[in-house]
Amino acid sequence: xxxxxxxxxxxxxxxxxxxxxxxxxxxxxxxxxxxxxxxxxxxxxxxxxxxxxxxxxxxxxxxxxxxxxxxxxxxxxxxxxxxxxxxxxxxxxxxxxxxxxxxxxxxxxxx
Amino acid sequence: xxxxxxxxxxxxxxxxxxxxxxxxxxxxxxxxxxxxxxxxxxxxxxxxxxxxxxxxxxxxxxxxxxxxxxxxxxxxxxxxxxxxxxxxxxxxxxxxxxxxxxxxxxxx
Numbered sequence: 001x002x003x004x005x006x007x008x009x010x011x012x013x014x015x016x017x018x019x020x021x022x023x024x025x026x027x028x029x030x031x032x033x034x035x036x037x038x039x040x041x042x043x044x045x046x047x048x049x050x051x052x053x054x055x056x057x058x059x060x061x062x063x064x065x066x067x068x069x070x071x072x073x074x075x076x077x078x079x080x081x082x083x084x085x086x087x088x089x090x091x092x093x094x095x096x097x098x099x100x101x102x103x104x105x106x107x108x109x110x111x
Numbered sequence: 112x113x114x115x116x117x118x119x120x121x122x123x124x125x126x127x128x129x130x131x132x133x134x135x136x137x138x139x140x141x142x143x144x145x146x147x148x149x150x151x152x153x154x155x156x157x158x159x160x161x162x163x164x165x166x167x168x169x170x171x172x173x174x175x176x177x178x179x180x181x182x183x184x185x186x187x188x189x190x191x192x193x194x195x196x197x198x199x200x201x202x203x204x205x206x207x208x209x210x211x212x213x214x215x216x217x218x219x
Contacts, residue, residue: 041196043209055205090154096204099145102154
């Protein structure tokens with residue numbers, strides 16, 4: 001049983017395109033997150049939603065927009081993709097301050 | 112926001128105990144300390160979490176001194192499969208910071 005799942009696992013696209021990454025958790029958690037991990041392996045929090053409400057919104061370009069249709073889903077939409085957006089994007093979930101459970105990651109490559 | 116500092120890398124041999132220290136001088140009263148393990152091409156995985164003193168579970172121990180300005184993850188008797196990157200995270204519900212990670216290399 002997959003706890004936190006992301007689709008797609010790999011995403012290769014051209015500059016300027018718009019793409020979405022989907023995330024779902026079946027753990028019943030109330031908080032979900034999006035992270036970006038660059039080539040140097042730094043994990044940077046991008047967004048966090050608690051019960052569908054945005055609680056963390058770090059400094060990321062407006063081209064990135066999270067959408068939470070319900071507590072179990074947090075999707076990430078990216079407009080006008082740029083070369084610098086190439087990275088691995090991780091979704092995670094947790095129950096308030098307890099440990100976060102991470103998805104397998106989506107490797108985004110912008111050509 | 113409590114930033115964290117960890118060694119970039121460490122080497123060890125199978126069967127040894129490994130201690131990885133994370134510095135977090137600006138930790139806030141309501142911040143927790145959490146450690147994660149990450150293998151290549153996988154998402155980070157929770158190891159242990161604590162607030163103060165010592166916490167032990169089936170895979171690791173976490174030592175936190177009284178001033179809470181640092182923490183030490185202790186891995187007993189490491190094996191080759193413990194080769195991974197270990198991240199320290201300090202923060203609370205809506206503000207937290209992942210360290211840059213410590214790459215542990217376990218040699219036979």
